[in-house]
Amino acid sequence: MRRDHRPGPHEPANHAVALASGLVHNPIVTASALLLEKVHATAEKSLMDDGYAVTRINKGLTEDELIEALKALPEGPVMVGIRSKTHITAKVLDAVPRLDAVGCFCIGTDQVALGHARANGVTVFNAPFSSTRSVAELVMADIVMLARRIFPRNAAAHVGSWEKGATGAHEVRAKTLGIIGYGHIGSQLGILAEAFGMNVQYFDIEKKLPLGNTNSVVSMDALLESSDFVSLHVPDTEMTRNMMTAAEIGKMKKGAYLINLSRGKVVDIDALRIALESKALAGAAVDVYPSEPASNAEPFESPLRGLDNVILTPHIGGSTQEAQANIGLEVAQALDRFRKFGSTMGSVTLPNLDVPAPKVSGSVSRIINLHRNVPGVLSETNRVVAESGVNIVGQSLGTNEDVGLLYVDVPVAADDPKAENLRAGIAALGTSLRTRIEPVG
Numbered sequence: 001m002r003r004d005h006r007p008g009p010h011e012p013a014n015h016a017v018a019l020a021s022g023l024v025h026n027p028i029v030t031a032s033a034l035l036l037e038k039v040h041a042t043a044e045k046s047l048m049d050d051g052y053a054v055t056r057i058n059k060g061l062t063e064d065e066l067i068e069a070l071k072a073l074p075e076g077p078v079m080v081g082i083r084s085k086t087h088i089t090a091k092v093l094d095a096v097p098r099l100d101a102v103g104c105f106c107i108g109t110d111q112v113a114l115g116h117a118r119a120n121g122v123t124v125f126n127a128p129f130s131s132t133r134s135v136a137e138l139v140m141a142d143i144v145m146l147a148r149r150i151f152p153r154n155a156a157a158h159v160g161s162w163e164k165g166a167t168g169a170h171e172v173r174a175k176t177l178g179i180i181g182y183g184h185i186g187s188q189l190g191i192l193a194e195a196f197g198m199n200v201q202y203f204d205i206e207k208k209l210p211l212g213n214t215n216s217v218v219s220m221d222a223l224l225e226s227s228d229f230v231s232l233h234v235p236d237t238e239m240t241r242n243m244m245t246a247a248e249i250g251k252m253k254k255g256a257y258l259i260n261l262s263r264g265k266v267v268d269i270d271a272l273r274i275a276l277e278s279k280a281l282a283g284a285a286v287d288v289y290p291s292e293p294a295s296n297a298e299p300f301e302s303p304l305r306g307l308d309n310v311i312l313t314p315h316i317g318g319s320t321q322e323a324q325a326n327i328g329l330e331v332a333q334a335l336d337r338f339r340k341f342g343s344t345m346g347s348v349t350l351p352n353l354d355v356p357a358p359k360v361s362g363s364v365s366r367i368i369n370l371h372r373n374v375p376g377v378l379s380e381t382n383r384v385v386a387e388s389g390v391n392i393v394g395q396s397l398g399t400n401e402d403v404g405l406l407y408v409d410v411p412v413a414a415d416d417p418k419a420e421n422l423r424a425g426i427a428a429l430g431t432s433l434r435t436r437i438e439p440v441g
């Protein structure tokens with residue numbers, strides 16, 4: 001089993017750039033990061049400040065280009081930061097075994113061979129919550145634009161038609177907004193909507209603490225029947241797919257509005273079109289679709305195109321500079337915490353574990369062991385620990401179906417031979433996938 005190497009004073013390719021740009025960073029480079037696809041500059045700065053050698057290539061790479069670029073990084077552990085274009089395939093993971101952390105600077109992780117990453121103890125992070133505020137703000141804007149029929153009148157004005165008048169235009173104050181899915185975005189939206197004077201109610205399958213004057217309702221039907229605006233903020237699950245069909249839309253108040261900036265398959269689009277054409281609903285705002293163009297070069301097709309008072313946006317709810325900056329920081333910090341403390345909070349492949357190092361006088365090192373989750377691992381590990389004669393000041397275990405993550409905290413310096421012997425003993429167990437040692441206190 002390889003001991004994760006802590007390299008000497010490398011002079012990474014971009015080191016001079018870092019100094020020239022005035023970034024102050026830890027002179028002890030502990031690992032290298034390859035950032036692709038123009039991930040936000042906040043990621044690069046954060047990683048460099050935390051002492052990593054960062055190489056940036058501002059485009060997506062093919063499988064072979066990626067393998068070559070990763071192999072060219074300085075000796076030691078490597079991390080890669082991607083968005084949606086670069087694919088982290090099984091071939092890439094096998095070709096570069098020292099790649100143990102992947103940062104997806106986006107929400108989706110479909111571009112990573114997750115099963116293979118999990119089986120090989122590779123952590124994969126993403127940034128599901130960095131765009132929360134951006135989505136909530138766009139929903140609020142959609143609500144006002146729909147209530148004032150701004151888009152049809154804007155389109156008319158652009159072709160020289162003057163549609164002045166109050167018909168069909170409303171304030172949102174004192175109207176009821178029903179939020180389905182009161183998670184990060186739903187609850188943030190509730191706060192913004194209350195600031196506009198709306199009454200806010202929500203339905204969630206989990207018990208959630210209502211913020212401000214918001215009320216939870218007992219059922220989705222109760223929410224649909226009593227809301228002037230219904231906004232969906234649920235994940236894509238078996239339960240939420242087609243949660244708004246003709247039957248549910250039919251329960252909404254006549255002249256209400258439906259807003260979907262969550263996931264495309266949550267709404268039956270054909271049923272929505274019928275409800276809009278029949279004026280059962282007064283309008284809709286949709287940002288996500290059952291099938292979406294793969295790139296800006298492809299045409300956008302939807303049964304909702306051309307309908308009056310329907311705002312169609314190209315899946316941009318979370319697409320703001322601020323969200324990108326937040327994503328850069330969120331993922332970079334997750335990578336740093338993984339590297340330095342073995343923290344896997346938010347990892348989509350490894351069991352989530354984040355336990356602070358115990359406070360003792362003197363040095364503490366953490367042996368971070370990823371192993372196949374099979375019966376007997378802990379007793380074997382504890383046998384090695386007992387035989388090592390090293391005192392243990394902390395031990396934590398997290399598991400998922402495939403892998404276990406174990407921290408063994410020892411009150412000795414990371415370069416102390418006793419710590420290294422213990423690490424090597426644990427690494428030599430047949431079940432161990434990756435075993436490294438980090439100074440944590």
Ligand code: NAI
Nearest residue numbers: 181182183184185204205206233234235261262316317318
């Ligand atoms: P979250 O996980 O914080 O909240 C989702 C909430 O929905 C949770 O409270 C959950 O309990 C609830 N829920 C799940 N199933 C439900 C059901 N059947 N009925 C009622 N409630 C249910 O997620 P977050 O961050 O608020 O995101 C919400 C949605 O927005 C996600 O689908 C996400 O993919 C999407 N999104 C869209 C973006 C865009 O660009 N349009 C950008 C960011 C997120």
